[in-house]
Amino acid sequence: MAEIWQGPLEKIDDYRFRIPKTYKPGMRVPGIIYADEKLLKDIRQDKAPEQVANVAFLPGIVNASLAMPDIHWGYGFSIGGVAATDIENGGVISPAGVGFDINCGVRLLKTNFQYEEIKDKIKALVYALFSDIPSGVGSKGDIKVSEREEREILVKGARWAVEKGYGIEEDLECTEEYGAIQGADPLAVSQRAYERGKAQSGTLGSGNHFLEIQVIDQIYDQKLSDAFGLTLGQITIMIHSGSRGLGYQICDDYTRSMIHYLQKYNINIPDRQLACAPVNSPEGKAYLSAMKCAANYAWANRQCLMYLTRKVFEKVFGMQWQKMGMSLIYDVAHNIAKIERYTIDGKEKTLCVHRKGATRAFGPGHPALPQRYKNTGQPVIIPGDMGRNSYLLVGTKKAEEETFGSTCHGAGRVKSRTAATRSINVEALLKELESKDIIVKASGRGTIVEEAPQAYKDVNEVVNVVHNAGISKRVCRMRPLGVIKG
Amino acid sequence: MPKEYELIEHTADLGIRVKAKDLKELFRNAGLAMFEIMAEPAQIDDKQKPKTKKVIIKQKADNLDGLFVNWLNELLSLSATKELIFCDFKIKKLDKNSLEVEAEAESLDKYKVNTEIKAATYHQLKIEKIDSRWQAEVIFDV
Numbered sequence: 001m002a003e004i005w006q007g008p009l010e011k012i013d014d015y016r017f018r019i020p021k022t023y024k025p026g027m028r029v030p031g032i033i034y035a036d037e038k039l040l041k042d043i044r045q046d047k048a049p050e051q052v053a054n055v056a057f058l059p060g061i062v063n064a065s066l067a068m069p070d071i072h073w074g075y076g077f078s079i080g081g082v083a084a085t086d087i088e089n090g091g092v093i094s095p096a097g098v099g100f101d102i103n104c105g106v107r108l109l110k111t112n113f114q115y116e117e118i119k120d121k122i123k124a125l126v127y128a129l130f131s132d133i134p135s136g137v138g139s140k141g142d143i144k145v146s147e148r149e150e151r152e153i154l155v156k157g158a159r160w161a162v163e164k165g166y167g168i169e170e171d172l173e174c175t176e177e178y179g180a181i182q183g184a185d186p187l188a189v190s191q192r193a194y195e196r197g198k199a200q201s202g203t204l205g206s207g208n209h210f211l212e213i214q215v216i217d218q219i220y221d222q223k224l225s226d227a228f229g230l231t232l233g234q235i236t237i238m239i240h241s242g243s244r245g246l247g248y249q250i251c252d253d254y255t256r257s258m259i260h261y262l263q264k265y266n267i268n269i270p271d272r273q274l275a276c277a278p279v280n281s282p283e284g285k286a287y288l289s290a291m292k293c294a295a296n297y298a299w300a301n302r303q304c305l306m307y308l309t310r311k312v313f314e315k316v317f318g319m320q321w322q323k324m325g326m327s328l329i330y331d332v333a334h335n336i337a338k339i340e341r342y343t344i345d346g347k348e349k350t351l352c353v354h355r356k357g358a359t360r361a362f363g364p365g366h367p368a369l370p371q372r373y374k375n376t377g378q379p380v381i382i383p384g385d386m387g388r389n390s391y392l393l394v395g396t397k398k399a400e401e402e403t404f405g406s407t408c409h410g411a412g413r414v415k416s417r418t419a420a421t422r423s424i425n426v427e428a429l430l431k432e433l434e435s436k437d438i439i440v441k442a443s444g445r446g447t448i449v450e451e452a453p454q455a456y457k458d459v460n461e462v463v464n465v466v467h468n469a470g471i472s473k474r475v476c477r478m479r480p481l482g483v484i485k486g
Numbered sequence: 487m488p489k490e491y492e493l494i495e496h497t498a499d500l501g502i503r504v505k506a507k508d509l510k511e512l513f514r515n516a517g518l519a520m521f522e523i524m525a526e527p528a529q530i531d532d533k534q535k536p537k538t539k540k541v542i543i544k545q546k547a548d549n550l551d552g553l554f555v556n557w558l559n560e561l562l563s564l565s566a567t568k569e570l571i572f573c574d575f576k577i578k579k580l581d582k583n584s585l586e587v588e589a590e591a592e593s594l595d596k597y598k599v600n601t602e603i604k605a606a607t608y609h610q611l612k613i614e615k616i617d618s619r620w621q622a623e624v625i626f627d628v
Contacts, residue, residue, distance in 0.1 A: 046497045073497040075609035075625055100604040100627045195567040245566050248604045248627075252559045259608070260548060272551070272608035416495045417628065446600055 005049045009033065009040065015469040018064075019053050026268065027056040033067040034403075034469055039461055042414050043071055051078035054270045058083060059278070060091025062344050062351065066403055068358050069465040070412030070457060074099075076273035079357035079413075082406045087279040087339070087350050092267065093288055094276035095258065097354030098337050100251040102291055103298035104209075104242030105333040107175070108381045108392060109306060110228075111313075112325035113235040115215040115481075121316060123439055125213060126482035128312045130441040133211060133305065134203040135486040150194060150297075151186045157296030158303040158331075166307035173370045175331040176360060179299040181338075185289035189246075190253050193290075197246025197297060203305075208451055209486045210383075211309065212238045214390060214478035224394060224475045227376050228329060236478055237326070238390055239305050240383050242335065243298035250294050254287040279339075279352045288337070288352075295336055302331055329392070330379035334359045334409035342404060353404045361395030361407040361472045380472050384411045384459030386440060386451060386483045387433055391463050392475045399471040407472040411459035420455040421446065442485035451485060491519035494623060500601075501610070501625040510577040512613070512620040513554065513585070517561055517575050520606075520626070525571050525597040539570065543587045550582040551611055554622060557585055558606035569594040603628055 010018040012032070017040060019031035031052035035043055043049060048071045055077055056065040062084055071080030076096025085091025118125075145153065153160045158179025161167055172179045214236045219225045230236075258275035261283055267276060277283035306328065310321035317324060337354045344351075362368055362378040369378055377394035384390045388411070399405050415423075426449050433440055442448050466472045494501030502519050506512035545560055547553035561572055570591035579586040604627040612623040 048497075075499065075607035075627060079498055192563055192567060196563060248566075249563060252563065252605050255608075256552075256556065256559075259552060272611070275608075413498050416497050417500060418493050418495060444600055 005044045005047060007049055007053065009049065015465050019049060021056070024053050024270070026270065027053055028058070029056050029061050029064045031056055031067065032064045033071060034465055034471070035069045035071075036461070036465055039069050039457065039465065042457060045414070046073035048073045048078040048080070051076070051271075052081065054274060055081055055083050055097070057269050058085060058092050058094060058274065058276060059267055060085035060087070060089050062086050062349070066406070068406070068408040069462045070357065070408045070410050072412045072414065074356065076271055077354065077356040080408065081356045082354065082358045082403060084342070084351040084353045084404045085279065086344070087352050091279055091352055092276035093279045093284045093337055093352050094274055094354065095251045095254045095287060095291075096273050096275065097356050098251070098291060099335040099356055100248045101242035101335055102247035102250060102294035103333045104335040105176075105298060105302065105331060106238060106240045106381045106383050107302050107306060107331035108329045108379070109237045109326055110230060110329055111235045111237065114233045115235060116233065118235060122213060122482045125312065125316055126439045126441050126484060128316055129211060129309065129482075130484050132312050133308050133484065135209075135443050135484060145198070147194060147198070150198060153300045154186045154189065154293035154296050155184050156180055156300075158299040161300045161303035161307065167303050171303060171306070171328045173372070174328040175299055175303075176333055177299070179303065179331070180296050181292045183289060184292035184296050186293055188286045188290035189250060189293050193246050193249035193253065196249045197244060200244040200246070200301075203244065203301070209241045210386070211240070211305065211484040212386070212390070212480050213482040214238060214480050216476050217389070217479045218477040220474035220476060224376055224473070228379070228392070228475065230392070230476055237309060238381070238383055238478070239302055239309065241298070241302055241305060243294040244301065246297050247294040250290045254283070254290065257283055258287070291337060295333060298333070299331065330381060332359050332379075332381050340405065342400070351404065353406070355406055357409045358406045359409045360405055361393070361399040361403070362405050363395050363397035363400055366395075366400070366405075377473070380407055382408060382410060382459065382463060385453040385456040386480055386485070387436065387438065387453030388479070389459055390478045390480070391459065392478070393463065393466070393472040394475055395472055396470060403471050407466045408462050411456040411462055413455055414457050415455040417450040417455070420450050420452055424449045424452045424454060438480050438483065440483045440485065447485050490515040494625070496625055499625055500603075500628045501623060504622045506620050509620055510580050512622055513557055513577055513580060513587075514575045516554070516558060516622055516624065517572060520558060520561065520603060521565075521572050524601050524603055525599045528596060528598045538573065538590045538592055541568075541570070541589045541591055543585070543589050545585045546583060548583070550613055551608065553582065553585055554613055554624070555606050555608055555611065558624065561589075562603060562605060565594075571597045601628055
């Protein structure tokens, strides 16, 4: 176990705590952690708060180095970290503020089914999904692409999949950035990254990635639930995956080059993994273009995974997916950097917003939202652990004012993988999950233990904080029925 | 070979502490430890020893820390793209800026892969000489 963090955390209110700028010389802004007293105890257990302070060193950072209540110790940035830099004022972009798994994210789709109608089919569904969706370390997909096609994916993102017949136009409207962020330049991606991304389209991956069949077990906001067409007892499906090997290689390539150029830009940072370059420098621009390629690859990947899921449902139920109402609610990225406009001290600014384990949470009326969500605000999807709950929230104006339109991304780990493996018995865990009517299929038994509910914070407590702080709003809650793990 | 590494606790990821008598062995042991965490030999029906493949790896960096991280990330990258698991290394040349290694690898399908390591990071990276032995600590993104 890491040592307990002893640094200063000043209480601003019940859900906000400040690490003062004076904590460490070199901090340009304070740190602000969204949490309550109970979660704060967990947060102090590792080095995440120190990482929040370290991020405050980044040149051009504005307002504060932020952390969401699911914050935990990462490398460079904490996981659950949000930082925005002013790009016209020397603001930097850091690959560590995005992570190796670029555009790791999650999508939620609904069905017409009620739990009572299909509860006897869950097992068959889980087994069919597990057999038809490639998962596990280095898994390769049946959706094979040539190098020329891979380049096309990097630019077109989820649209590539839709053009291939793996979805419909409406899916793109229900995806952040419409499934393809503009400005992706395949020339910024190394040959090695291409090779590493090849053959992995339409694969889930491993670790914390999953596909889940869920049931809505609580409605918090009737009006918003009605707007999304969601009712108590309804079956939903959640898919969590990222850009696979392509993203890892891009992050590695650009961390290497940015470390080399730190001196050139006279950048002092307390952790070399925070290597960065001005957004407007050649190195910053190249990274951003490459990162966008990986982001688009991830959106194409989740689109392919959804296509495979729809196919499995068609096979099991013998009807078309449209008849089963399997439409996408939304797809969000939670490892990404975005160029967005905000008003800072009364002035319009163009910022580079890093969301490392954080979700965009735009409020009603935001121009980036499709017409269908203009009144509700952006759907925010929060996956929990395999034994507890997941959430659908919406973004708020307050998030745009306070957190650069960002909120939490999940439950957040509290126990290391090694500690989980040491202390949790896989048989006992599977029995416990079975007693809750949760069926789990995983490529490796190790993954089940590492991803056990005990290794995570309670997502209910995490969501409670972002809801009460006003940076997103609860719509409804799901509980897992069937889980496919990498 | 005796275990020359131990795991370091990290909430989200995984770290190792590696020891060795000299720098060359430190690089070798770190590489071996990484692949031991990732994969174990699968039970193979045919009794034949799996064929090994030799790969020459060259790396450059501004300093020793950079070289160490680049070395491990190059191995991960090659392992993923060539579908290989590295099983031994002859460190031919090593100074603080460059490295040349003759690596031995086996086909990925002879192994059962347990953990995906995405990358080695600089976060809390430490390479130091303690008394007469070398020690390195590195955290992986898993």
